[in-house]
Amino acid sequence: NDLCSALEFPASFFALDEDLVGFGSSAYYYRKKADLTALDRKRIHGVINLLRIHLKRMLTFVELAGKRKLPDLDIENYGGDPGNVARALRAFWSVPDGPVKNLTHLVESAGVLVIPCEFETRAMDATSLRLAEMPPVIFMNKHVPGDRWRFTLAHELGHLVMHGVPHAEMEDEADAFAAELLLPQSELRPQYSRLGDIRLQDLANLKPFWKVSVAALLHRATELGFVHETKRRYMWSCMAKWGW
Secondary structure (H helix, E strand, C coil): CHHHHHHCCCHHHHHCCCCCCCCCCCCEEEEECCCCCHHHHHHHHHHHHHHHHHHHHHHHHCCCCCCCCCCCCCHHHHCCCHHHHHHHHHHHCCCCCCCCCCHHHHHHCCCCEEEEECCCCCCEEEEEECCCCCCCEEEEECCCCHHHHHHHHHHHHHHHHHCCCCCCCHHHHHHHHHHHHHCCHHHHHHHHHHHCCCCHHHHHHHHHHHCCCHHHHHHHHHHCCCCCHHHHHHHHHHHHHHCC
16 A cells, blocks of 8 residues: 555555566567666656556447558568668658658547657657557657657657567667658658758758758768768767757
8 A cells, every 4th residue: 555655556456467568579579869868768667557457448439540561571581671661661661752741640540549648758759559459650759859759759650660579670670760750862862962062951942842951951961971981980070059
């Protein structure tokens, strides 16, 4: 009783027949920064499990049907290239050319629950969960800025459609998936070509159209060969100095 009073949870909660889903399991993926502490990780683990239990019970009273299917696109079937998977998903969902207008709405229309959360740290952006007994869920840090929210959400979507079993390369693969989904190279190449010698102001001008961060646009320009490594480092140092 003292424990229940201190934690403000009823005794029945501690008797629930529920398994804990932990980091590293085949159903659980997360996007984090390098400074996530063990204490933060343990707390977020508890928050996610508690929300999952709540959602599972709430969903017994609600019928959710996605307007579109969330496909299983095994990356091995696409030459091991996350960009191919992103292009396949755009085609499968009939996403028009250009920026994705509302990524959250698009993801939710496929039956995925997108839940803003209080993680009490900025060291974790999001985590996603796919279990048999409930719809896929993406838990988002509610303090993530809008442009980073889009990239993070696309990253987690990549996990849901590409990955069944965790492996060492999956975070890089999810980033590459997100980059192609939000910034298709077939459309960016002509834009970057027209710019010529790309400046940070050029990328800032593109940001409102593509709805991603300047950092994401710079990373994409580097990937596509429009910014060489020395200039990339210089531009990153400028962004850091200016507080971008």
